[in-house]
Amino acid sequence: MAKKQDTTSVEAPIIDARIPAGPLAEKWSNYKAHQKLVNPSNKRRLDIIVIGTGLAGASAAASLAELGFNVLNFCIQDSPRRAHSIAAQGGINAAKNYQNDGDSVYRLFYDTIKGGDYRAREANVYRLAEVSNNIIDQCVAQGVPFAREYGGLLDNRSFGGAQVSRTFYAKGQTGQQLLLGAYSSLSRQIGKGAVKLYSRYEMLDVVIVDGRARGIIARNLVTGKTERFSAHAVVVGSGGYGNAFFLSTNAMTSNASAAIQIYKKGAYFANPAYAQIHPTCIPVHGEYQSKLTLMSESLRNDGRIWVPKKKEDAEAIRAGKLKPTDLKEDERDYYLERRYPAFGNLVPRDVASRAAKERCDAGFGVGNTGLAVYLDFSDSIKRHGEATIRARYGNLFQMYDKIVDENPYNTPMMIYPAIHYTMGGVWVDYELQTSIKGLFCIGEANFSDHGANRLGASALMQGLADGYFVLPYTIQNYLADQIQVPRLSTDLPEFEEADKAIKSKIEKIMKIQGDRTVDSIHRELGLVMWDFVGMGRTKEGLEHALEKIKEIRKTFWTKVYVPGQSVDMNSELEKALRVADFIEIGELMARDSLMREESCGGHFREEYQTPDGEALRNDEEFSFASCWKYNGEGEAPTLLKEPLEYEFVKRQQRNYKA
């Protein structure tokens, strides 16, 4: 019997994730067998708001509508198909073991726990691995054109942090194809009238009535007016907060505002320090740059990463006097293969990123800035032929060529780490419910499954797991108690008050009329984040960042300039509202990083490392998810802890060497 499924219990001082009892492999089955359900005639009477149309949002909205609920689905772009999940390149993991290479649900679970540096919940991760196989089946049934072998069966590739080939892919456009699959299911429900779509809308606040999430305030981005929507439950699938760094691989509109607003309404924000720096991005090239472009991790299957062995050679390359192809094999340092013989170029992302930074900091970096390393395909092209490499990565090579103006078939790519994904997010329990009743959080926006580092091809898996196979069950356990609740009027004082607060915040920003553009403040924040809350963090640096962020907040609220009218299409106002929240999340990231006096996964405190430069965890003191509770403007948030108990896996120092 699943324990503590009572959704009415009040907040506990120690955070309880309400994990069902029983053996690891039976928890989810047990939960499903005993949870409360809503009968079909009652589902029609229940409204659910879903924020976001990425993999998590679209799959949840479609699945909930298929079950019979009324769904209101919001997206910031002009179409649900444009959500940033579309840009995921490499693939999606599943424990199918089609390759007969020893994979299993347990091994996927174990690799994900280990990859997350033992900072994720065992029960969540096991459930994720368990439903991974259903996702592949579901996507194939939708007509997702996964790569296939000549015999007609699904093809797989390997990805960082795993020794099996469990990654399913569709060229270098896996995210696109999975998202379009979810979008097609969503479109079917929109066509049937089961989902009402609101595109070019942005959620600006959640409305709480009697302690439960009962609606949202959203801004219509075309008219600029705020509008009120009520529902029996609210689901936030608005993605991660990587754009706090200004330069990241996120899309331009990817933002943290929905997450920050619900945090300010009482939802805990967990592990904000855990941000993923992806090792294979195209290096920064100019001050006008607006975003960074990822080159899929799958490239590490066939590409070898290196820098010159001798500093003189690196200097000559930086000065343009030497070409990488001039260097002979023994003049190159394949540093990942050297340091991590067992995993080589396929070490997890955090390890690969830090190793690149280490080499560049030591003076071996290439490119005109010295902040780049080579990703070289010449060996693979020799082994497999150019046609094979083109078939595998053609679109990525073309993308690189367009941006950098160099042909990677002839000369090695240059890559450098960049902010890519955020493992931290809104705290949720086993049911994906936040600390506010009736408010759920899915996909990258929540914190649940990746611990301190996410393995490649796991984000697509988690987004779709949450939306297709977890939330449609768990939300019913909550809604079963809500069938008597009528549709609430949006004239209730709670809606009135939330709407008024948003309007006055907007007017406050419009009235500043200062001399700083929104982007200039965002860039300033991004530099502080990258320099002090990026790949190498120190106590002094983080304290400095907290001071700097305070100044940036002051600059924003006294000097920002937003032209035009608030009740009109106004992209500067949209950006300003988002940057105000990036400042909040930036501060929370720095605060969490300062608190966590250990290194784990993507969080690397330079004071805490092993003699050979690896992350040094402190399980005695920091084996918990940090949950930050908002205490009001200008007040420090309270730290609450969800203890992470490892019942089934023995924690060890991660080892990718042997």
Add this chain to the structure above:
Amino acid sequence: MEKNINVTLKIWRQASPKVKGEFISYKMDNVPTDSSFLEMLDVLNERLLKERKEPVEFDHDCREGICGMCSLYINGHPHGKDGGTTTCQLHMRRFSNGETIVIEPFRSAAFPVIKDLRVDRSAFDKIIQSGGYVSVNTGGAQDGNAIPISKIDADEAMDAASCIGCGACVATCKNGSAMLFVAAKVSQLSLLPQGKVERAARAKAMVSKMDELGFGNCTNTGSCEAECPKSISISHIARLNREYLNAKFTD
């Protein structure tokens, strides 16, 4: 190698759908050739803000050529004259010093202008909603390897499925036809066994919705294929025509 160029922009400005729009000229000096076209517009907007003027509204999001949000008509070509490129992947090194660059929204009866260079492409969503899917609910799908699919069919379906829904095909077509967009989806799903069950109903529903929404007819000029940033072949239009005729004959 990076260098700087000077260009003159002639940009379509239109405050709202109902008011008349016009071209406004902006001189841009010292534009780094390594910057992207959209980054060049960011620089222009920063300058306009410094001059206390309203920036140019344009759609963009992923800036890596996959979301399909960017939609500029540049010097008479959707996404500019380079083949296989979205506006966000276009770089200033493709332009020459002293050049005048005309920037318009994607124009078509079915894509009304919202503001400046932003247009409403929700008609594309409505077409997909009319049948661009396999009717399968979540759960209960059989094993992904239960039906082998020939690699040739899967690869061709993938080529069709790489459509990003940007609308360049409509914007460039003298008839404002959405045939390439519709064909890409119909073709993808009719190539796969999972999509074959509903192929007749799908082709009819999507074509009829396309007509209803004010898109024009296809006269096989091939400009859609030439301008498609994902180089989707008009052979998919031939397949759509076959699917549609078959569906009609079996009625």
